[in-house]
Amino acid sequence: MRKIVHRHLGKVVAGAAIAVAGTAVMVGITLPGTAGADDTGGNNGGQTAQQTAPGQGADAVPPGVVEEAPSEGDKGTGDDPLTDDEMERAAKLAASPQLRNGGENVEGDRGPQRVGVDLAEPDAAEVDGRSAPRRAEVTFYDYKADALVTRTVNLDTGKVEQSTTEHGVQPPLSRAEYAEAAELLIADPLGAGMKADYKDATDKELTSPDQLLLNGAVYRAAPGAQPAVLDKCGEHRCVRLFPKVKNGPWIDARSFVIDLSARKVAKLDMR
DSSP states (O other): OOOEEOTTTSSOOOSSSOOOOSOOOBOOOBOOOOOOOOOOOOOOTTOOGGGOOTTOSTTOOOOOOOOOOOOOOSOOOTTOOOOHHHHHHHHHHHSOHHHHHHOBOTTSOBSOEEEEEEEOOOOGGGTTOTTOOOEEEEEEEETTTTEEEEEEEETTTTEEEEEEEESSOOOOOBHHHHHHHHHHHHHSGGGHHHHHHHHHHHSSOOOOGGGEEEEEEEOOOOTTSSOGGGTTBTTBOEEEEEEEETTSOEEOOTTEEEETTTTEEEEOOOO
8 A cells, every 4th residue: 555654744644645636747848949040231342331232231130030840740530639740740830939939938948838739629610521620729838927828720731720818727737847846845945844755765865856756736826725925826827746756655745835937835834
């Protein structure tokens, strides 16, 4: 029977494991930024600096960058689940240069955090059609704006057909977000109990999220139920972690909330 370590973190958790409801683990991939082009303006041979040819000089507009279309790769048919190739292609098509350059991921780097890619439902008029296009619904969380961006991509045409931006909407967290939450907790003084429990269970120091199996749930603020530092949870992206030692016990970290937007850790009053 699996046991739960609770010596340093408070109350005993009853049962063989912690049940996690309403959450799904999805792969998170940070999208790269767009490379810029060098400004190569200059003078024509027979002109002075005051007679620079059009399109050259300090005020010239740099040449545009043409992005190569992502490869179609392995494709599914009908309502088959998206293939890995389709998911990667959809994510690249959905991430416009503006989103990549203006957004921010969970680690604070350029580009929004990819949360999920799912097969989109066909339009009502296409339900009975044999040639209905396959579409993917791609979701990103932009930590710079604390906004959920959802884009529907037509995989047949390669075009983004719909885009929405919502605030205060918190989808299940991605694997990358769980890892960053654990990283913040390990580095914070409030994580001392979790590290002590890990050492008790393994006789080793806990220094990286890679040493844990991670799951958790989105946390929303409840009036009077948390310290003021967590009042924006719901508007901010916050998580309660359920860590487990690999091939070992669960660690009770339920009293801690990590605000990924503010990059802060706080402890709930569990009395």
